[in-house]
Amino acid sequence: MTTTLEQPNTTHRSVASPEAAVRVALELLERDLVTEPEVRPEPATIPALAVERVTKRFHVGGKRRPVTAIHDVSLRLERGGTIGILGANGSGKSTLIRLVSGLLTLDEGRVEVFGHDIVRDEMAVKRLINRVSVDAAFFKKLSPMENLLFAARLYGIDAGQARREAVVICGRLGIAEKRLSRPVEQLSRGMQQKVAIARALLTSPALLLLDEPTTGLDPRSKLEVQAFIEDVRTNHDASIVLTTHDLDEAERLCDRIAVLNDGRVVVQDTPAALKRLVAERHGQAPTMHAVFMTYTGRSLDDDVEDDDHDDE
């Protein structure tokens, strides 16, 4: 079942664990120290992301009959909003993110980013989006700065500007400047993930795709990243798609939440409405855990124990 689509709550929330430094970084970003992408988002009436009846199938293991990873999925994300995608491992979360990223082709349906069709206006869409995935993929022998410079140049940002911005953003994420010249492989997992977030922010994406960005982080790093995400949305006018296994994180950061099960959106609404729904219709406690249990048929613990992040 899918509850009625509503306009997302775009009211700015207060930052739960405000780090002044993070705010400073974002203010700098707002002052256009980072190169603006050539394609700017359309006016507020156009959604940041419109996913319409998207289906994706894969042929797995040479079998003739394809596996449907994403089945007739529709989503809408208003500008400045944050939508959370919840689901068990293998439910299709990462596949959906990859479809929006243009890393997979659509079998059916259409995806628009700020009114740009991802098939017809591929380059325009690429300039508007960036992604942080669960595995912070870098050239591990290169330093964070070298990796960030590479990314910045691909998005048309001058090296000098990129260096300055990288120092500021990484500083606000708790990465000291001296660490930016060491090989990435010498950084902790949490640090690498922060650099991955910095890489995405360096390109000033209007639509930020966060695929389990806090998975595997220690509690402190997780909170820092969550605070940063919150501030990016609040102060940087970015629209965010977030997949996560952390239900508290989803509730805290997202205006709306869609639950994926076996490639289908089984329910989507605001966190409050979803909790109310499971309480009223299913007699469950009004918690996100109950929402997850009810609509995926498995407990979060079951899911987390499955350490396979392959969502196809």
Added chain:
Amino acid sequence: MALLTHELKASYAFIERNFFLSRRYWGWEVAFLVYSAAGALSISLIGAQAGDPRLILTLVVGAIFWNYLSVVFSWIAETIAIERWEGTLEYTMMAPVRRSTHLFGAVAYAMIYGLIHTAAILLAVMLFFPDLSLGHADPLTVGAFFVLGSFSFVGIAMLAAILPLLYVERGAQMTFVLQSVLLLVSGVYYSIDVLPGWMQVVSWFSPATYALHGVRAGLIDGVPLAALWADVWPLLVAGAILIPFGLWAFGRAERYAKRTGKLKRVG
């Protein structure tokens, strides 16, 4: 103009990144250079043992020119494989960069790296064989075949770069096998006349066959370029066909990888 500037900057991103990689792996770069120089010298010493200066020159040219071609081939062919190893392929493919721009950057770095690498080996060979005479050499012929050989080989390397896109697990190995076949059939150290008949037919399709023959003719015998048209036109045709075809095929392979989800997996 702005678009061209953007694409050139993006191309430079790949040049700079590959330079960073070479710098970080400097120990391996030195080891690779020493191994390549030792290989070139070892092969050239076969000519010294035979007491045949012409054979020495033939082998030196083969070793040095093949080193250049194989280095260029490797850097281009491994463009995708490197990113698979590092897990960065999806990020690069997501960036607003045309694939031609991406490959142009890879080719430019491959040629710069190849020239420096080969110059170092040439220096080692010259020091080892100070009596080698190149008095008859025709520099125009040598230079022309260097350029023609480079670009015709680029097309093959682009096609080889597709393999790691199509075959996640085995693609990189396939490019290595292809490079080995080119070494075998192109007359790098011997005349293709000594190859079995069917292998000689295969050699006709290798640009290296014509490039090596042309370079040797120009360097050892001083044959002018105009007299080597039989070697020039296959290289012109190969470059004119293989580079556009390589770009087109790369685009098709990328689309296939996106349809089947092969960008994701790490090989």
